[in-house]
Amino acid sequence: MTEKNKKLIAGNWKMNGVQAALKEIEQIAAKVGDYADKGTFLICPPATLLAGARAVAGDALHIGAQDCHSATSGAFTGDISAQMIADLGGSFVIVGHSERREGHNESNEAVKAKAEAALEQGIKPIICCGETLEQREKGEAIGFVTQQIADSTPDRLSKDGEIAIAYEPIWAIGTGKTASADDVAEMHMALRKTLVDKFGDRGHTIEILYGGSVKPENANTLLHTQDVDGALVGGASLKAESFLGIVAAL
Numbered sequence: 579m580t581e582k583n584k585k586l587i588a589g590n591w592k593m594n595g596v597q598a599a600l601k602e603i604e605q606i607a608a609k610v611g612d613y614a615d616k617g618t619f620l621i622c623p624p625a626t627l628l629a630g631a632r633a634v635a636g637d638a639l640h641i642g643a644q645d646c647h648s649a650t651s652g653a654f655t656g657d658i659s660a661q662m663i664a665d666l667g668g669s670f671v672i673v674g675h676s677e678r679r680e681g682h683n684e685s686n687e688a689v690k691a692k693a694e695a696a697l698e699q700g701i702k703p704i705i706c707c708g709e710t711l712e713q714r715e716k717g718e719a720i721g722f723v724t725q726q727i728a729d730s731t732p733d734r735l736s737k738d739g740e741i742a743i744a745y746e747p748i749w750a751i752g753t754g755k756t757a758s759a760d761d762v763a764e765m766h767m768a769l770r771k772t773l774v775d776k777f778g779d780r781g782h783t784i785e786i787l788y789g790g791s792v793k794p795e796n797a798n799t800l801l802h803t804q805d806v807d808g809a810l811v812g813g814a815s816l817k818a819e820s821f822l823g824i825v826a827a828l
């Protein structure tokens with residue numbers, strides 16, 4: 579079974595969690611091994627918890643970061659580099675989340691540079707994209723999101739499955755609203771075409787995750803929607819019980 583045949587279930591803790599929360603990661607790590615034939619599992623805690631998370635995560639659970647700088651080191655106060663993430667045992671990094679695109683003015687070009695920096699350190703970037711409600715209502719969602727991904731992905735990939743994409747409609751993040759299965763399938767199909775146009779057959783090996791209010795109650799439908807290769811989970815990844823409820827839907 580290739581990695582692509584498994585679903586990638588990733589948790590993004592955003593700016594949540596102090597050391598006491600590491601027990602949730604320990605509990606997740608203790609259980610996800612039971613689903614190893616169906617999935618790859620990842621938690622991205624805040625940078626302050628990366629080392630602690632890696633220490634309790636064991637072999638069945640990957641640990642990743644929520645952002646990285648495009649440079650390896652330098653005078654960038656408050657930033658962390660992909661090299662630093664790799665040094666702590668992180669194997670993934672989320673780049674271009676809408677909260678960073680919006681709150682930190684990150685352009686597609688900046689996101690692409692971050693993804694390339696991650697690849698240089700052997701870390702897999704999860705490159706995020708997604709439209710606003712206004713763009714969806716105007717019928718601009720597919721054009722906008724596919725252009726985001728055409729422009730935010732590295733120029734070249736050197737191996738299969740080297741990056742992942744996360745489609746997260748901004749209006750579905752933290753709102754309890756999810757895109758319909760038909761809308762998700764339509765967007766993922768358009769993203770697949772964009773990836774194949776850019777990377778040839780290798781574009782078929784890139785996981786496309788869905789994110790936006792994924793929880794145990796809707797995970798079964800979303801994870802079994804056409805061309806959905808996994809989920810990027812925010813709020814429901816903070817507690818082991820709800821993250822494992824999503825994993826159980828695989």
Ligand SMILES: O=C[C@H](O)COP(=O)(O)O
Nearest residue numbers: 590751752790791812813
């Ligand atoms: O990165 C995760 C997403 O922003 C989704 O967050 P949410 O599951 O809390 O809606």
